[in-house]
Amino acid sequence: MRFAILNGEIIERSEAKVDVEDRGYQFGDGVYEVIRVYNGKMFTATEHLNRFVKSSESIGITLPYTQEQLTKLLEELIVKNNLQVGTIYMQITRGISPRNHAFPTEKVMPSLVAYTKEVARPVENLKTGVKTILTEDIRWLRCDIKSLNLLGNLLAKQKAAVEGCFEAIQHRSEDVTEGSSSNIFIVKNGIVITHQSDNLILKGISKDVILQVCASNNIEVEERIFTLDELADADEVFLSSTTAEVMPIIEVDGKSVAAGFPGPVTRRLQELFEQEIEKQCGSLNDKILY
Known part of the structure; x- marks a missing residue:
C-alpha cells in the first residue's frame, strides 16, 4: 500500500514518519482504531469513528478533525491505495513534546497517522x-x-x-x-x-x-x-x-x-x-x- 495519512494529508507511505519525541512512541500516549474494508467500502465506519473519538476524549486528546473530515480522508486513502479487501489502521497521539510524564503544558498538535493493508477474509x-x-x-x-x-x-x-x-x-x-x-x-x-x-x-x-x-x-x-x-x-x-x-x-x-x-x-x-x-x-x- 503506497500511500498513508499523516496529520490530515495523504502522502507517500515512505515519507510518513513521526518525531522520536512523539508521546505515542515514548509513552503509548494515544489511541487507535482498525476498520474493515470490503469491496472498497468501510464496514461500520461510523461506529468505529465514534469509538475513536470516545477513546481520544477519555485520555484528554481533542481530535483536530471532525468525523466527517476523517471519513472523507479515509475514503480517499482507500481509493489512492486501490484497497478492495483489507483494513485501515489509524491512531492519534498527544503529539510531539519534550519527554515528561505529565501532559505538556504548552499547546501541542496531536499526531494522526493512518494506513491500509490488504487482509483477506479468514x-x-x-x-x-x-x-x-x-x-x-x-x-x-x-x-x-x-x-x-x-x-x-x-x-x-x-x-x-x-x-x-x-x-x-x-x-x-x-x-x-x-x-x-x-x-x-x-x-x-x-x-x-x-x-x-x-x-x-x-x-x-x-x-x-x-x-x-x-x-x-x-x-x-x-x-x-x-x-x-x-x-x-x-x-x-x-x-x-x-x-x-x-x-x-x-x-x-x-x-x-x-x-x-x-x-x-x-x-x-x-x-x-x-x-x-x-x-x-x-x-x-x-x-x-x-
Missing part, C-alpha cells in the same frame, strides 16, 4: 473453527479505552502463538473477560452469553453488530460475567473482532468445545453477520459455505 478458519488457550488477564482497569498500551494483550497473544493457537482467552480469577484482541461469547441452551460492556473489556464493534442481529432474529442474549466453569460447559464458543468477524472456537486449553466443530448458533450468526456486511458494502465473493 474463510477457512471461519468454516473449521480455531484453537485457543486460557491466560490470566493482567491488564489495567480501563480496557474500554482502545489505548496504544497493548503490552498485556501482546504477551497473551504471544503465549497463544507459541502454543499454536489462534487466540488467548483472558480471565480475572474465575471470570472470563475477553480475548487478547477479541470479544468472547459462549452459547448454552441456545442462549448467547458475553461479558457486559464495562471497563474490563473493549466494547467491540463486531460484538455490537452480533448483539443487534441477535435482537432482530429472536436469539436470546445475556450480557453478563460468565466463569471458566461455564466456558468449559458451553455448547458453543466463538469470538468476534474486526478481522475475525464471527469466529468459531473448537478448542480451549487442549479440550474440545462440545463436539469440536462450529455449532448451529455460531453458524447462524455468521450468516447474519455476512448479511450485515453486504448491506453496507455489497455482495461478498468469498462467503462461508458449510
Whole structure:
C-alpha cells in the first residue's frame, strides 16, 4: 500500500514518519482504531469513528478533525491505495513534546497517522473453527479505552502463538473477560452469553453488530460475567473482532468445545453477520459455505 495519512494529508507511505519525541512512541500516549474494508467500502465506519473519538476524549486528546473530515480522508486513502479487501489502521497521539510524564503544558498538535493493508477474509478458519488457550488477564482497569498500551494483550497473544493457537482467552480469577484482541461469547441452551460492556473489556464493534442481529432474529442474549466453569460447559464458543468477524472456537486449553466443530448458533450468526456486511458494502465473493 503506497500511500498513508499523516496529520490530515495523504502522502507517500515512505515519507510518513513521526518525531522520536512523539508521546505515542515514548509513552503509548494515544489511541487507535482498525476498520474493515470490503469491496472498497468501510464496514461500520461510523461506529468505529465514534469509538475513536470516545477513546481520544477519555485520555484528554481533542481530535483536530471532525468525523466527517476523517471519513472523507479515509475514503480517499482507500481509493489512492486501490484497497478492495483489507483494513485501515489509524491512531492519534498527544503529539510531539519534550519527554515528561505529565501532559505538556504548552499547546501541542496531536499526531494522526493512518494506513491500509490488504487482509483477506479468514474463510477457512471461519468454516473449521480455531484453537485457543486460557491466560490470566493482567491488564489495567480501563480496557474500554482502545489505548496504544497493548503490552498485556501482546504477551497473551504471544503465549497463544507459541502454543499454536489462534487466540488467548483472558480471565480475572474465575471470570472470563475477553480475548487478547477479541470479544468472547459462549452459547448454552441456545442462549448467547458475553461479558457486559464495562471497563474490563473493549466494547467491540463486531460484538455490537452480533448483539443487534441477535435482537432482530429472536436469539436470546445475556450480557453478563460468565466463569471458566461455564466456558468449559458451553455448547458453543466463538469470538468476534474486526478481522475475525464471527469466529468459531473448537478448542480451549487442549479440550474440545462440545463436539469440536462450529455449532448451529455460531453458524447462524455468521450468516447474519455476512448479511450485515453486504448491506453496507455489497455482495461478498468469498462467503462461508458449510
